Structure formats: structure tokens, C-alpha cells
Amino acid sequence: MRLLHTSDWHLGRQFHGLSLLDEQARAMDRLVELAGEAAVDLVVIAGDLYDRAIPPADAVRLFTDTLARLRAGGAAVVAIAGNHDSHVRVSVYDELLAAQGVTIRGRWQRAAEPVLVTPRGGGAPVAVYPLPYLEPLLEGPALQLLAAATAAGQLEPQRPARVDHQLAMELALLPVRADLARRPGVRSVLVAHAFVAGGRSSESERDLSVGNAEAVAVPTFAGFNYVALGHLHGAQQLDGPRLAYSGTPLPYSFSEQDQVKSVRVVELDPQGSPTLEVVPLGVGRPLRTLTGPLEQLLSDPRLEEARGAWVRALLSDEQLPRQAMARLRQRFPHAVELRHQPPEQPRAGASERRQRILQAADPLQRTLAFFADQQGRPADGEEERLLRQALAQAAARRP
Template sequence: MRLLHTSDWHLGRNFHGASLLEEQAAALARIVELAREAEVDAVVIAGDLYDRAIPPAEAVLLFNDTLAHLRQDGAAVVAIAGNHDSHVRVSIYDPLLAALGVTIRGDVRRADQPVLVQPRRGGAPVAIYPLPYLEPAVDGPWLARGPEGDNAAPTRLRHEDVTRLALGRIHRDRQGRPDHHAVLVAHTFVAGGQTSESERELTLGNVDRVSVEAFAGFDYVALGHLHGSQQLDGPRVAYSGTPLPYSFSEQHHTKSVRIVELDANGNASVERVPLGVGRKLCTIEGCLEELCRAPQYADAVEARVRVVLTDEVLPLQAMARLHARFPHVAELRHRPPEVLRSTASSRNQQVRQASSPLALAAAFFADQQGREAHPAEAQLLREALEAVDRGGER
């Protein structure tokens, strides 16, 4: 059987206020094209279909159109709800759509009900188990009850615990399907995975991690949640990553999908196919005048840009001037030369020992700017504090 693994579309997401819908549409069109070219039997989407629980109408229309195009080309579609999705909303029509070859599963109580996909090239059906994102406090009590519903639920469950409970139900179903290869689609944080800044934390600390060992027994595990493409147990347990970069921490990612081939013995071979769509991201650093004039930054003009300015003092209207050369500048940071920060500890001591509001303001200014205030700046600070003492009068 051949399947296409993708995840974390985050439809409706913005990038520093800029809509990504047009680029997302291009990415999904490319996914449809790749599914058609590879003649895949199924497309699995491992959660975070949308960027928020109530997505904009345009994002919903794009999702629906994409599913229609995938089905027109003959691929079954199996999708799950991620931690960004509303489990109820995305799967409300699952019972109706399933008859048309589209499964969108958000109900963990149906995790042990697989989608049976018949390979185009012959052979036994493959059982694809859609396991939506699990919330321990919500799903744990139900999962902890045994098949007869009479087991007491533990008071505290980790993601590892609820995942193993759900997988236990799936494995019980698999016992009645000895001739079927099995694929799991899940949205979770597997220990050892590499994170990005754009992922929403599932919990504080490491209690959200699920061990790779929990997924033993499946021929392929299609994961979602982490935004970088990566594998954790050879090609068998893997994240496809997002179709577009959603933060500057992803600027060096190669966004792709995974074309997975299961042979007659259930062994998975994977081809990672770059999507090659969307505006690239880059980070540039230097003084404002240099960035606005130097020819070596010409390649950044069409990119989404994060700028780190190294001017001693943040120039006036810096963002407007950068925007004139880099129309898609998205983020501005100010990092004065490190030599000016060498006395940071002494300035911190000055802040702690400041004996008056003016001294405290002057120490804060020095800490932020990496230098003492000039006489004119010190006078402005003094006048501002005096105005506050007078009740805001000038």
C-alpha cells in the first residue's frame, strides 16, 4: 500500500499579522498533485487541520475543496483532530463522510474503529487507526475504564498513560485482524522529537512526552504536532512536519510530505518529497544603513524577514525604513554591540542601589541602551519625572 503522510496544516494561521491563506492554498494544491502523481491509496493528515478551534470561513472552504480534489483522484482521506482543533467541530460529519471515503476523527471513543483501505495494486486491506489528540484530564477517565466500564480512573494521568490506554484498545481490535497491516495516525509529542517556536506547548515540563516504545507493533506511525520533518524509529515512526514555515525557528526547514510504501511484509520505505512553495524566511543582522543599502541583502527583498539591528541606539522610524526595502519584514530586534554590554553587571548593581526615581530611570536607560544617557536625554528624563510629580502637568 502507498500513502501520503502530511500534518499540521494550521489553515487560517497568520505570520506576524500577514495572512498565509494564499500560500497555504498553493501548498495544499501541491499535496493534491503529489498524491495524484504517486497514485497513493490514502492521504493521512495527522492533526492541527486548522490553527484554532473556530477557523475563518475561508480556511474551512480551502480544507473542503482540498478533500474533494483528493477524493476525485481516488485516494481515501484519513484525518484526525489536533490540539489546535475543535474535536467536535472538525468531526461532526465524520459518520456521513466516511461513506464517501473521507474520515475526520475527533472522538477518541472510536479510536479502535479502523479505516480499512484496499490497495489499488492488490493485497489485503490495511487498517488505518485514527487516534486524535488526547487530553489527559478529559479523555483519561473514559480511557481508564476497562471494556466493561467498571475500572476506577486514576486521579492523575500523563500523556504517556492515556496514549497507552488508547493503544491498548486498538491492539485488542487488531487481534481480530491478524491478516491486516496496521497504520496509526496520532497527534502527540514523542520523546526525542525536535521542537520549533511555533508549536503550542501541551503541558508544563516534560509530562507531555510519549515514549517511542509506546508505538510498538504498528507498521507505520504517522505523527503530527512537531513542525519539523523527522523520524524517531527509522522510517517507521515519523513526523511529516508542516507544509509551510510558521516561525523564524523553521527558516532552515525543508517543508515536505512523506510518501510511504508498505510492502507485503509491512516494511515501510519512505520518500520525503519537498513541497517547494511559499515565501521563504530569513534573518539578517547589521546596522540600519548597511541593511538598507548593501547589495548582499538583495536576496531578502522577497522573503519574510527578521531583522536584528546592531546600531548603538535604535534609529528613529527603523521599521518604516526597513519596510521600504524589505516589503515583507515581519520582526525587528535591537541588539547593540556586545562591547556595550560588558558593564551589564555593574549597571544592574546601579539599579539595585538607585536612591531616587531619576537614578532608577537613568540606570534602566543605561541597561537597555548599553550606555549612559547623554545630557539632553538625561534632561528629558528629569522633565518627565517632574511632570509626573506635578500630576502630569507640563
């Protein structure tokens, strides 16, 4: 059987306040095209279908249109809710859609009800277990499940009363493993949304919890022929080809600018051993981070290739140039972020600076001393004029 693994579409997401829907639509077009070219039997979408629980209407239309085109191409579709999705909303029509070859699971309680996918070329069906993000299990019945599983000897006793993501995953997989045990010889695919220990994260993922309590260990997923993961935005594998993240179809933060966005086409042989091909999507506007003084960024011919990219500028000028972003956008129309990172200036000790400011009795002199302390240099003529003006306006407003 051949499947295409994708995840974390985040449909409806914005990039620095700008809509990405057109780029996302092109990514969906390419994904449908690849599914057809590879003649896959199954497309799995491992969570974060949308960027928020109540997505915009255009994002919903793009999602449903993409599923319809994938299904029209002959592939079954299995999707799960991620931590950005509403578990109830995304799966509201699951029972109806399942009859048409499209499964969208939001309820963890149904994880042990596999989707049986028969390869189009013949052969035994594959059991696909959709396990959505487990926050509802963490919030509610986990302790009762823990007590029952411990009493039944399914888990070791003396487990901590606090349920973290590791324990929640173990609990959720108990009925899944029980169902799989009743199907000897059946190949299996698990679709899950979690942070697996050892995975490389980026700035654009939403933390699942505080500290390290969100991590799930790799051995937790033993026994499945392929585990299609979602949540981390960079494509990566953690247990050879068997356990992998597909990553997002587009970069969603500058921390992802060096990632190659792709999907994974996985072939399960008759014994269930996976082989895979990582296929770059090659769509979307690239990201570039430019560092240096503004005038250099505006004149350097080597930066011409960044004109069509989303640009983040890290300006190293000693003083932030006036209208820096406007001037930057004259050359780089898609500049969206500017940070001022001037070189460090040697300064006097903290106590000496504080004493100098406090000794300046005159408000203007005290203000100028504070300015010099913060900027590492004295105010120039225009800056001193503006400070005088501000102090005069403040004095005029006093009763």
C-alpha cells in the same frame, strides 16, 4: 499500498498578524498535485487541520475544497483532530463523509474502528486506525479506563493515579491492538497526534502539558507497520521509516526557517514493510534572519536575496535607530520582526549604580543617572531635552 502522509496544516494561521491563506492555498494545490502524481491510495492528515478551534470561513472552504480534490483524484482520505482543533466540530459529518471515502475523526472512542483501504492496484486491504489528540481522554474517563485495564491484566498494576500523555496513549491503544489482533496478517497504519520522546520541537508548537509529562515513548507504538504522526512542525523520523512526522506544509515561525517543508510518500509492501520518499513542497515565502547594524543591512548587496522573504532583523546598533522598522521595510518589504540586541557595555557594580542614583536628589539628575544605568551610556543632548520635557509635564500635572 501507497499513502501520502501530511499534517499540521494550521489553516487560518497568521504570521505576525498577516494572513497566510494565499500561501496555504498554494501549498494545498501542490499537495493535491503530488498525490495525483504519486497515484496514492490514501492521504493521511495527522491533526491540526486548522489553527484554532473555531476557524475562519475561508480556512474551512480551503479545507473542504482540498479534501474534495484529493478524493476526486481517487485517494481515500483519513484525518484526525489535533490539539488546535475542536474535536466535535471537525468530525461532525464523519459518518456521512466516510461513505464517500473521507474520514475525519475527532472522538478517541472510535480509534478501534479502522478505515479499511483497498489499494487501487489490488491486494489485501490495509487497516488504518485514526487516533485523535487525547486531551479529552486526559480530562475525563482515563482513571476508569485505567482501573478496568489493570483489573483485566492489560496493564501492570500500581500505575500512578495521575494520567499523563504516555499512559493515555497506552489506554487508547488497548482496544486498537485488540481489534488488530482479530485481523491476523492485515497491514496496519496508525494516525496519531502527540509529542513522541526524541522528537525535535520548534517555537511554533503549542505545549501539550507542563514539564516532560507530554512525552510518549517510541516503544508505545510497536506493532504497527507505519505510524503517521502529527504535532511537531519539522519533518523527522524516530524509528527508521516506520514512525515519522511529516511536518507542516509551511514554516510558521522563524525557528522553522531552516526546515525543508515536505510530505512523505510511503509504500507498504505485501508484508507491510515501509519504504518512503520525502518530497519537498517548495511553496511559500522563505524566512530569513538578518543580523547586524541597520546601515549594513540596508546596504549589503549580499542580502538582496532576502527582499522577497519574511524578515526578522536583529539590530546590533548601540542605540536603536529612529524609524528602524520603516527604513528596514524600504529594502525588505516583508520585514515582520525587529529586535534590538546592542553589544554588552561594561558597567559598574549593581550596588555602586544604585547608590549613585539614590544620591542624585534632583529629579532630573536622578533620571539621567537611571538612564545611563539602563543604557550603559549617558543621554545625548536630544534625549536629555526629552527627559526634561517629560519631567516638566509630570510636574505640571501634580495637584
